[in-house]
Amino acid sequence: MRxxxxxxxGFSLIELIIVIxxxxxxxxVLTPFLLNYVxxxxxxxxxxxxxxxxxxxxxxxxxxxxYNESHSTGIVVYINDGAKISSNSDVLETELQRLIPDVVEFxxxxxxxxxxxxxxxxxxxxxxxxxxxxSWVDGEGDS
Numbered sequence: 822m823r824x825x826x827x828x829x830x831g832f833s834l835i836e837l838i839i840v841i842x843x844x845x846x847x848x849x850v851l852t853p854f855l856l857n858y859v860x861x862x863x864x865x866x867x868x869x870x871x872x873x874x875x876x877x878x879x880x881x882x883x884x885x886x887x888y889n890e891s892h893s894t895g896i897v898v899y900i901n902d903g904a905k906i907s908s909n910s911d912v913l914e915t916e917l918q919r920l921i922p923d924v925v926e927f928x929x930x931x932x933x934x935x936x937x938x939x940x941x942x943x944x945x946x947x948x949x950x951x952x953x954x955x956s957w958v959d960g961e962g963d964s
Contacts, residue, residue: 874906877917897909
């Protein structure tokens with residue numbers, strides 16, 4: 822006597838549709854949260870890059886000839902997305918480009934290039950400390 826064999830291997834179409842529907846609902850619910858975290862991570866990366874430029878400027882200004890020339894003209898560093906760092910002081914600009922030879926690439930919406938605008942970073946020195954004060958300018962040297 823032969824026994825019947827049941828071929829119940831695999832999933833039914835209904836089970837697959839239910840799993841896909843659950844995954845779609847999870848994607849719709851979780852996507853905004855994930856995009857928010859990605860945006861925050863990009864902003865933190867860009868702010869870390871600005872702080873690196875601040876510390877690099879401190880290092881560049883520790884060289885006497887750079888400090889003496891830059892201090893008399895005021896210290897402004899221009900940072901344009903996708904370009905090298907520039908400054909209103911040729912000596913400081915040369916030293917900064919030696920220390921940071923790569924172009925500056927921003928990723929966050931706040932610092933990404935906004936139609937050719939440049940971040941002008943002004944360094945003031947109250948009480949012997951330099952303060953980073955970034956602001957958007959239309960072009961090099963224009964506030």
